[in-house]
Amino acid sequence: MNIFRSLCRRLSPAARDETGLTLIEILVAMTIFAIISVGVALGVTASLVNVRDAQDRETAVNLAASQIDLVRSVDDIFTVNDLPQSKTIVVGGVTFRVDRKTNWVTNSSTTAACGADAGGNTLRYKRVNVSVSWDGMRNTDVPAMADTILAPNSRINDPTKGTILVHVIGANGSGMPGVAVNAVPTTGVSGNTAAALTVTPAATDVQGCSYILKVTPGTYDVTISKSGYISSDQSLNSATTTVGVVAGASASAGFQFDNAGLFTTNFAVNAPASPPVLLPSNLDVSYLNSYGIYVAKATTGVAKLHPFADGYTMLAGKYVDPTLPSGGCASVDPLAWPSTVVAGVTYAGQRPAPVAAAPGAAPPAAARVPMGVVTVALDVTKGKSLNAVSQATAPGTGDPGCAVGVTYSFTLTTTGNYTIALPYGSWKLYQATTTTGTTNQVGTSGMTPVNTKVVLTGSNVITFDPRGPVS
Incomplete structure (x- = not known):
């Protein structure tokens, strides 16, 4: 405390003389000034960072909302799927990354890959989640998010027909896109009421899903195929499984199918x-x-x-x-x-x-x-x-x-x-x-x-x- 009193006396008009300040007093004064300056600078910087982060988050929220508006305008909800990779958008010099995840919700209110589950439930609507992250975000665990649900424009579940939900995954468990799908009535099954499909099923989408709708009840052989690919049971180029289709319900056909490894x-x-x-x-x-x-x-x-x-x-x-x-x-x-x-x-x-x-x-x-x-x-x-x-x-x-x-x-x-x-x-x-x-x-x-x-x-x-x- 003595040094501070001495410093105050030296700085007061009455105490001024030509002796000046000692080196220690100057160093103390500079230290106090530096501490105050650093505190002010940190406060200003934090304020600017918070303002910028708030602006970026507002932009991210707007981007998420715009992506939701886009998917709501799609006529065929079967084409709304996960984004295979993040979509990048640059706004004001900041790079934003948009991700989209989708899941079908069945009549049991459960969600599963391609809507497939063992309970024979039917598809009701699709849940869509959009998340947006950006460079320099303060809390990387809390991206901007928006959700919606999409209902089909037309009836996809016929009480007299069934649905076959096909799900193809690769060796790493992710969906395998671009795999051809087909289903034919199983031969040799006594009393099989299955009928040939009138429309060729679409190849699997980015989530590895394909949907065969309004299928006549009966027993079907579901086949997937892609040149050079092999199933987990070592069937090369194609794989087949048999499913039973019941009126008003869905049947699941799951495969593990990937580009073959080349072993010598x-x-x-x-x-x-x-x-x-x-x-x-x-x-x-x-x-x-x-x-x-x-x-x-x-x-x-x-x-x-x-x-x-x-x-x-x-x-x-x-x-x-x-x-x-x-x-x-x-x-x-x-x-x-x-x-x-x-x-x-x-x-x-x-x-x-x-x-x-x-x-x-x-x-x-x-x-x-x-x-x-x-x-x-x-x-x-x-x-x-x-x-x-x-x-x-x-x-x-x-x-x-x-x-x-x-x-x-x-x-x-x-x-x-x-x-x-x-x-x-x-x-x-x-x-x-x-x-x-x-x-x-x-x-x-x-x-x-x-x-x-x-x-x-x-x-x-x-x-x-x-x-x-x-x-």
Whole structure:
């Protein structure tokens, strides 16, 4: 307080003399002035920002209202859908972004994608929400918003007819536009009252929706199609589901359909480059992921698969769920083999790394799938077809078993040594003149394992064991 009294005395007319102010007093005065100036500047700035934000919000509200007026003027409300991306509008040097979301409301007052639900409700009206945000908005969580509901200009629900609501989504769960839609009466259904459509349904809109109105009650096959696209059950170019249409109600047909991922697989990657390994001509490959199991014939080219985000684990051979009542085939899955401990070292099977691809694209690298590899001496005079027959069990080998009988065939050309690859599990080898023959069994005494753990048992059974040291 003494310094402030001293400063006041110095500044008063009576106290003025030629001694002036000390440096400390000048610094204190400048500090006080700076504090007051900063406070005033901040207040003015905040006021200007609030004024500008209020002006921008008023502009945003007007833009939202104008967008609502536009959708209200549309004759066909089926054409009013979500905006595929934000619409930008520049007003007074400020960029505003307009977004629109729509949902059908059914007679149960519920909303769902395309109005589809399992309750068989009918479409009543469409709810439209418009939100507008802008650059520099103070509260980014509170855009300007406007809502409305749109009622059809004409009756879309006929009490004597039904409606089919088609919804197509991509691998990421978003609507898939531009997919062709059709529906035909299901054949082979006794007493089916369905009738051929008189108008071709529209392709799916930006939300992945298509609406088949005033459909004669009965059972229909609803098909979607688009070249190069594939469904979640691996149906390429088109997919079909069957729905029942009831008078005065709606039926839902939902699909997951997207541009196919382009997968390649390298088999028997544990085999050396030379001599070249021979693969079965009819080898299966199993694609595993959290959505299920898909088995197809192996190809050295590109396999088109649904682009699930978590990708696929590829296994050589035909994997069948071992929990099925009829029994399965788990031998081809390294993870199904029980771990063992030998001399303090744990041996266990490990699946190949999963591989994922974006829609319409290839993964960064091909899938790498190891197999059982062995070199065997063969005499083509005993047959030019080498057939490997899977064994249901192989006691003492650790093989989890394969209750599903599988035969893989190799084509032989000359007498000599062949390095062949087979899925993990237990096999008997035969030479014959056909791809199914079991005329001449091949003994295991002349077989040489190649980078593979092999167990040779009685009756000339060879077991390819995928387990390796993990600790």
